[in-house]
Amino acid sequence: MTEVIATNETILVVGGGISGMTAALEAAETGKRVVLVEKRAYLGGRVSQLYKYFPKLCFPTCGLEINQRRAKMNPNLDIVTMAEVTNIEGEAGNYKATVTIAPRYVNENCTGCGDCGKAVEAEFDDEYNYGMGKRRGAYLPYRMAHPQRYVLDPRIIGTDDAQKAKDACKYDAVDLDMQEEQITIPCGAVIFATGWQPYDANKIQPYGYDRIANVITNVEFERMSDPSGPTGGKIRRPSDGKEAKNVAFIQCAGSRDRNYLLHCSRICCMASLKQTTYVADAYGDDADISIYYIDIRAIDRFEDFYQKVRANKNVKFIKSKVANVVENRENGNPVLHGVDTEGYKRYASEHDLVVLATGMEPSIDKDKFPVDIVINQEGFIEPAPENGGIFAAGGASDALDVNRAVQHATGAALRAIQVVNRVAAQEG
Numbered sequence: 323m324t325e326v327i328a329t330n331e332t333i334l335v336v337g338g339g340i341s342g343m344t345a346a347l348e349a350a351e352t353g354k355r356v357v358l359v360e361k362r363a364y365l366g367g368r369v370s371q372l373y374k375y376f377p378k379l380c381f382p383t384c385g386l387e388i389n390q391r392r393a394k395m396n397p398n399l400d401i402v403t404m405a406e407v408t409n410i411e412g413e414a415g416n417y418k419a420t421v422t423i424a425p426r427y428v429n430e431n432c433t434g435c436g437d438c439g440k441a442v443e444a445e446f447d448d449e450y451n452y453g454m455g456k457r458r459g460a461y462l463p464y465r466m467a468h469p470q471r472y473v474l475d476p477r478i479i480g481t482d483d484a485q486k487a488k489d490a491c492k493y494d495a496v497d498l499d500m501q502e503e504q505i506t507i508p509c510g511a512v513i514f515a516t517g518w519q520p521y522d523a524n525k526i527q528p529y530g531y532d533r534i535a536n537v538i539t540n541v542e543f544e545r546m547s548d549p550s551g552p553t554g555g556k557i558r559r560p561s562d563g564k565e566a567k568n569v570a571f572i573q574c575a576g577s578r579d580r581n582y583l584l585h586c587s588r589i590c591c592m593a594s595l596k597q598t599t600y601v602a603d604a605y606g607d608d609a610d611i612s613i614y615y616i617d618i619r620a621i622d623r624f625e626d627f628y629q630k631v632r633a634n635k636n637v638k639f640i641k642s643k644v645a646n647v648v649e650n651r652e653n654g655n656p657v658l659h660g661v662d663t664e665g666y667k668r669y670a671s672e673h674d675l676v677v678l679a680t681g682m683e684p685s686i687d688k689d690k691f692p693v694d695i696v697i698n699q700e701g702f703i704e705p706a707p708e709n710g711g712i713f714a715a716g717g718a719s720d721a722l723d724v725n726r727a728v729q730h731a732t733g734a735a736l737r738a739i740q741v742v743n744r745v746a747a748q749e750g
């Protein structure tokens with residue numbers, strides 16, 4: 323049975339990405355009691371799936387590791403993974419949250435030795451790599467996952483594989499009798515750090531993501547470029563594994579468009595600029611990179627990064643909203659059609675690989691929020707007084723880069739601390 327220490331002076335943080343970890347740690351390090359609830363089997367959220375960070379091109383693993391260490395050392399923080407908040411009732415200073423916890427089928431004895439993973443045979447699409455590649459039915463979600471504890475896929479429970487995993491474990495860590503649990507957590511304030519999800523590229527029909535193998539999305543490209551990813555960091559075409567040296571990026575893929583996402587995600591321009599460096603690093607002077615854009619949104623200090631990419635002679639900028647993409651059936655090349663608005667020339671340009679710069683939308687559907695709070699047209703949480711002791715942090719409030727998400731999360735922690743301090747003052 324999962325147990326957490328919580329009272330109405332506790333802060334509940336929902337979502338353990340970089341924003342949720344930041345909010346939870348900042349609050350816990352001031353001495354507040356915090357419970358962090360994360361849906362996935364591990365902390366880190368979507369930044370754990372990025373290869374490098376713009377603008378410095380450093381690795382996200384570094385910052386995540388520091389936060390993981392802070393979390394391990396803090397006695398004020400309870401972390402519950404594979405858990406979702408399904409309902410919240412009450413008012414500022416006195417909430418009750420219902421949390422549903424999915425069974426991991428692996429307990430705290432797990433050393434991460436990996437023997438269960440070797441013993442099972444069933445394989446499933448690897449969600450960490452956005453379905454590019456497979457993982458076993460007993461698996462560690464990714465190399466640096468925190469907690470470093472294996473998971474048994476519920477689809478192997480009741481099969482021979484489940485017993486094989488149990489028999490392989492020398493530490494009595496596999497528990498096939500684990501069941502879904504429901505617990506109630508009292509808390510004084512709640513921080514939603516539930517982040518974002520990539521806009522569904524299947525919906526952008528003219529760009530052919532659902533039909534053309536060599537059209538992928540920007541989040542998939544992050545995994546493809548990562549040496550620990552499904553291709554070992556090789557930038558290759560999904561259709562035939564050929565090196566992809568001629569790569570096109572389509573900006574605003576489904577964004578700023580009333581048919582799809584209305585808002586500008588503010589990140590996808592920077593993400594594509596960063597991803598040109600992945601191609602340039604892989605293929606040097608053989609790299610042939612094109613960015614099709616309406617306008618490049620590189621705000622504040624990012625302008626320098628933009629200018630650096632622009633100075634690379636292997637990167638072409640084509641000012642155009644791509645009209646559609648078709649496949650050259652002979653070689654699998656995606657062919658982009660549109661009008662270059664600088665010179666008003668029509669083009670039909672062929673590339674090895676196309677990366678759609680899809681936008682960020684809130685991860686929780688507006689109609690499925692576990693509590694009634696003010697949510698804007700795009701589905702992001704508004705900072706409204708009616709929300710009482712419920713606050714948003716980072717990507718749940720808007721499409722933000724990591725720096726801004728972390729700053730925002732720190733602000734949310736402060737607001738939550740103010741609420742529980744008021745409770746403490748009234749009760750003491």
Ligand SMILES: Cc1cc2nc3c(=O)[nH]c(=O)nc-3n(C[C@H](O)[C@H](O)[C@H](O)COP(=O)(O)OP(=O)(O)OC[C@H]3O[C@@H](n4cnc5c(N)ncnc54)[C@H](O)[C@@H]3O)c2cc1C
Nearest residue numbers: 337339340341361367368375376517518716717722723724
């Ligand atoms: C292609 C691409 C590249 C990017 N590259 C960069 C970059 O180089 N530099 C940069 O600064 N930014 C980059 N970003 C932006 C960066 O990914 C975000 O700033 C960051 O992910 C925001 O973190 P977050 O914690 O707010 O959200 P998330 O990373 O989405 O984390 C949210 C967490 O909440 C959990 N969760 C969701 N719903 C629930 C629920 N109901 N219950 C419990 N838990 C839940 C999720 O599982 C997840 O762990 C990029 C974005 C894209 C699209």
Ligand code: SF4
Nearest residue numbers: 432433435436438491
């Ligand atoms: S569950 Fe057992 S076998 Fe599997 S990684 Fe953990 S300790 Fe090793």
Ligand code: SF4
Nearest residue numbers: 574577586588590591
């Ligand atoms: S950040 Fe760039 S690519 Fe993304 S929606 Fe805004 S303008 Fe388009």
